Amino acid sequence: MGLTVKQEKFCQAYIETGNASEAYRQVYSAKGNAATVARSAHEVLENPKVAARVAELKEDQKDRHNVTVDSLLGELEEARKVGKEKGQAAAMVTATMSKAKLLGMEGSSPDDETPTSVKVTVQVQDARREPKRDPATA
Structure with missing residues (x-):
């Protein structure tokens, strides 16, 4: 080269x-x-x-x-399901996104080889706890 x-x-x-x-x-x-x-x-x-x-x-x-965009999406979907059930998705999502970043795949699409920045925000809520109520509306 x-x-x-x-x-x-x-x-x-x-x-x-x-x-x-x-x-x-x-x-x-x-x-x-x-x-x-x-x-x-x-x-x-x-x-x-x-x-x-x-x-x-x-x-x-x-x-x-053997990491592909599809395999990373599968991991993120699994994190979403686990998070819904157990409220532990944040660590799984972070691990998957770190893997994508290490392999230069963060922000890229399957059809485009040029990486682009994408911001992903994941909000995790513990379903075991009742949401706080505003005393003014109760």
Whole structure:
């Protein structure tokens, strides 16, 4: 693919940490301020060869762990059901979303290989407790 040794190390560190700035600091021994490091890390990630290698590594991880958007959706559905029954969905949802993030799948859709940001809010209510009543309306 024609990457330099440092670019390959950056790709590996980026996949491992999920953080371009941290990967840049590790590989290039950067000590500058956070904005400078972030800008430099972004420039490395924008290199077409680096971007292609990162995508390749992410795909390898997905294949190795046999994780798909469908399997993640299945886990989230299971968390929803358990949460409804036992009020314990939050930890399961967090674990599934962490797995998606590690594999670079957070915010991506099956038809689009470009990740997009998606905010998911899960509200868990303990069904065993009665809701508090407002004395003014009672």
